[in-house]
Amino acid sequence: MRVRTLGEFKVNAIGLGCMNLSHAYGTPPDEKTAETLLLTAFDSGVNLFDTAALYGFGANETLVGRVLKPHRKDIVLTSKCGMQGVNGVRVIDGRAATIKQTCEDALRRLQTDVIDLYYLHRLDKNVPIEDSVGALADLVREGKIRNIGLSEMSAATLRRACAVHPIAAMQTEYSLWTRNAEIAVLAACRELGVAFVAFSPVGRGFLAGGISSMAALAHLAEKDIRRGMPRFYPEYFEQNLAFLTAFQDLANSWGYAPASLALAWLLHQSEHIIPIPGTTRISHLLENLTAADRVLSKIDLAQMDAVVRAHPIAGARYNDATQREIDTEN
Template sequence: MTQHTTQRTIGPFKVNAIGLGCMNLSHAYGVPPGPEEAKALLLRALDLGVDLFDTAALYGFGANETLVGQVLKPHRQRFTLASKCGMTGVDGKRVIDGRPATLKATCDEALQRLQTDVIDLYYLHRRDFNVPIEDSVGALADLVSAGKIRAIGLSEVSGETIRKAHAVHPVSAVQNEYSLWSREAEIGVVEACREVGATLVAFSPLARAFLCGELTDPQTQLTEKDIRLGMPRFSAENYAKNLQLLTPYKAIAAEVGCTPAQLALAWIMAAQPKAVSIPGTRSISHLEDNMGALKVQLSADVVEKLNQLINNKTVAGPRYPAATQKEIDTEQFAA
């Protein structure tokens, strides 16, 4: 049996191997839940032992940071707070801007919305290809010196970018999409994180709900403005192919004695023993199910069986449309 502990290290912080991504309480997956429903989920997460909450200036164009600040301020000492800069809403549109002055202004605004004196972990949400990464990270280093943030992270970056950034200031975390069906981090990021001592933080570890096993027809089950409807893997043609992976995947979950979602999260804990996953959800029952993965341990045989079943060669479609992919710094598999 592959042994794992449930504690992880991110820079100076100790957190559980499963945190909470707060994005879909305000952003990207159709109409967000009401404030009371969102509040109940955040507080239930605390009760279940979630001690890493991840938000960003982009999510709801500030609304998510405001929500997290309002609900969790009384409990600030109980968790590690992560947010992001470098991609925000400007005049109702998403804009990538890694200029130092912009990052510092975004941080000041975030501190107000989050109702805190310091953000524990602050990520550059996307690399701005018009700004040297050293300049963007230099601005984050200034924020550390000013006592406004405690640790620096990067998101959706390559191994080369991680090394360049780390030469300016220690990088504590790298947040990239990572799951059984999104393995790009294995090309260069995992090794770069090992070299510099950064923790891999996996967003969308449940493959945007695919690995939960309940999303069988995105075209009818997803609501208008859900970003998945524009993602190639969720097109009618590609999703029909990807669904063929679910039956054997669910069979493995049944053999292990866990839910499909728990299997996906347990795979990350086994495959990357130092990584942290931050699944997002609007459902308290899904939240409870996710946290149950902390008790699931996988044998090396099960890990290998999963690796063979779902990987970059067996999944149909790239993870982003071409226009979005141009904004992403992470290495890609050859077509």
């Protein structure tokens, strides 16, 4: 796999987002299935694993920590603070004391002495970014974290954060069907030497063809977070199926699995982009990893962009309430 820079580390070009092993997309897999997937990822060359206090309200950090503890020295372990479960409710809290306590809890759950990259998961709009990053800088000085990251924040906030302490990574959704990062923050990361970690790089499963019909949409689990995302509302989803069909036809004509082609597109956008697709299936994991070996020409990339232009994506990526919580350009 190609190697890319993430803070002080060199990581393989495709990491693993661990969220859906515990959180967000309906009923998570059983513990044995999740363990097998994590170990298969490691054995297949993945050395970047991404979790957060929010995922399963601590359960995902516990899972990742237990399973990967024997391989700790061989992986780059990342987690997030600033958004977690409190008494069963998701809470955004960027206060210094909360960040430091969340880190202590994460270290215990992850069964490690230091977290390689620790993100501020969301901007707490009641707390200056300088204060939140200042707390993270204290954790660096105390040896509890090695690098600081931000998640779902704007170029302007990134610049303010960098004035307090070097920022190693910005994590934001980015894919063929979610390209708001191209407004400003992607270029700001390149300018400032900040890695761009792309979550949901296959469009929350859409680009992989996992939900390819109105019938499949109707069968999403009741607690699947996609039910609350406008692009998956029936009135928009039906329009988006035209894009999916055109994209799948292109992938099939080139002999690529659609998910692999979507990830290859991301890797070709810039050397500072590191996608972290998540999955609960080993077959999908191995399919995703083939993207690191795909070579796309400028003509290929232009054809892919033409598909997007011909079939504009309908619907916002978040509903209004969630959109108000994030700081990204829109």
